[in-house]
Amino acid sequence: MITLGCSKNTVDSEVLMRQLEANDMEFVHNSDSFDAKTVIINTCGFIRDAKQESVDTILRFMHAKHEGLIRHVVVMGCLSERYKKDLEKEIHDVDKYFGTNNIESIIQHLGLSYKKELLGERILTTPGHYAYVKISEGCDRRCAFCAIPLIRGKYISKPVETVVQEAISLAAKGVKELILIAQDLTWYGMDIYKRPALPGLLRQLSEIPGIGWIRLHYAYPAGFPIEIIDIMKERENICRYLDIPFQHISDKVLQKMRRGHSKQQNYELIDLIRKQIPGIALRTTLLTGHPGEGKKEFAELCDFVKDVKFDRLGVFTYSEEEDTWAAGNYKDTLSERLKKDRADELMTIQQDISKKLNDKKLGKSIKVLIDSREGEYYVGRSEADSPEVDNEVLIPVAGNELEIGMFYNVRITRTEDFDLFGEVVEKV
Numbered sequence: 248m249i250t251l252g253c254s255k256n257t258v259d260s261e262v263l264m265r266q267l268e269a270n271d272m273e274f275v276h277n278s279d280s281f282d283a284k285t286v287i288i289n290t291c292g293f294i295r296d297a298k299q300e301s302v303d304t305i306l307r308f309m310h311a312k313h314e315g316l317i318r319h320v321v322v323m324g325c326l327s328e329r330y331k332k333d334l335e336k337e338i339h340d341v342d343k344y345f346g347t348n349n350i351e352s353i354i355q356h357l358g359l360s361y362k363k364e365l366l367g368e369r370i371l372t373t374p375g376h377y378a379y380v381k382i383s384e385g386c387d388r389r390c391a392f393c394a395i396p397l398i399r400g401k402y403i404s405k406p407v408e409t410v411v412q413e414a415i416s417l418a419a420k421g422v423k424e425l426i427l428i429a430q431d432l433t434w435y436g437m438d439i440y441k442r443p444a445l446p447g448l449l450r451q452l453s454e455i456p457g458i459g460w461i462r463l464h465y466a467y468p469a470g471f472p473i474e475i476i477d478i479m480k481e482r483e484n485i486c487r488y489l490d491i492p493f494q495h496i497s498d499k500v501l502q503k504m505r506r507g508h509s510k511q512q513n514y515e516l517i518d519l520i521r522k523q524i525p526g527i528a529l530r531t532t533l534l535t536g537h538p539g540e541g542k543k544e545f546a547e548l549c550d551f552v553k554d555v556k557f558d559r560l561g562v563f564t565y566s567e568e569e570d571t572w573a574a575g576n577y578k579d580t581l582s583e584r585l586k587k588d589r590a591d592e593l594m595t596i597q598q599d600i601s602k603k604l605n606d607k608k609l610g611k612s613i614k615v616l617i618d619s620r621e622g623e624y625y626v627g628r629s630e631a632d633s634p635e636v637d638n639e640v641l642i643p644v645a646g647n648e649l650e651i652g653m654f655y656n657v658r659i660t661r662t663e664d665f666d667l668f669g670e671v672v673e674k675v
Contacts, residue, residue, distance in 0.1 A: 658671075
């Protein structure tokens with residue numbers, strides 16, 4: 248089983264592997280070897296680089312098939328959802344292409360029995376102490392640059408009771424951190440309950456025994472459910488951390504992006520959140536090179552990063568995607584080099600901000616969850632850090648015997664631009 252792309256794909260692969268296990272199938276995840284009879288590739292089709300990685304992976308395993316090293320190659324996920332006909336024409340000897348949300352069909356194609364009673368069960372590919380929890384599928388937003396609604400379809404919320412039961416099952420397996428993911432957390436529940444249901448969901452999840460952290464990813468700025476802030480203040484195990492993808496700050500670019508929020512609204516939302524929850528870690532993603540972004544608009548974006556001083560920041564370059572509003576209505580006039588240069592400039596600004604924010608933690612003790620041991624260090628994360636995308640806290644192995652998946656209070660002894668170093672004070 249090969250998984251490419253985002254954490255939503257990770258969850259899909261984990262669900263599929265549980266079905267394989269229930270059928271007494273032996274499997275490995277993300278192995279580079281060619282000793283399996285069947286390879287299932289869960290692809291990403293979001294942006295140009297991700298699509299290329301998916302195609303390259305398919306070709307690599309097809310070469311292994313032609314060499315007689317493996318027998319069957321099955322392709323699933325976003326790339327094959329979006330480009331199935333093209334893929335069938337160009338790489339025609341793949342055994343079968345499936346799109347998204349086709350796990351039952353894949354199991355049947357393999358000649359196995361789909362177990363409906365396993366609803367919500369998964370084989371975790373993350374370390375056993377944290378798990379991604381997907382609370383919805385699809386998206387109803389119509390951002391000009393985004394192909395997700397074309398790939399994943401309309402927004403479909405999982406019922407609250409289904410998510411809670413999945414979380415209870417994960418906690419029973421030793422999961423201590425739930426990372427809630429959706430294309431848009433803000434919209435959760437609007438389709439089935441006709442009202443924002445995330446606040447109520449958070450209350451129920453926060454009451455599950457054993458769950459130490461609940462982390463929120465991808466909360467859309469427009470229509471942000473303010474009640475979430477009150478719940479964060481009320482429940483200690485809901486991380487003081489929010490991932491809000493603002494994408495841009497220039498009103499001109501935001502309008503062309505069809506985002507539904509303005510520069511003033513963005514600043515007001517950030518100000519409100521920080522006033523209500525001092526010290527909260529705010530993460531955002533920004534997009535450079537979108538049609539309409541000239542020198543003036545990019546300068547606004549740089550000022551935005553300098554003004555707000557986000558705790559965590561990711562930057563992507565605009566990629567024109569077929570059938571999106573932007574592709575059909577705007578010309579992509581900026582060179583890839585210029586887009587990348589602008590992204591690099593933003594990250595240089597953020598690097599300085601991150602170092603200064605880290606320096607303020609020197610000598611202080613923070614709660615850290617230990618994720619792994621790598622070489623001479625234990626690798627952990629603070630409440631302000633999500634796995635793989637944010638900063639890390641490094642603790643020397645020498646003189647310490649720490650348990651993976653446990654919480655410790657750690658005194659910060661040294662800082663770098665994007666990482667912290669510390670010594671254990673006590674186990675929490």
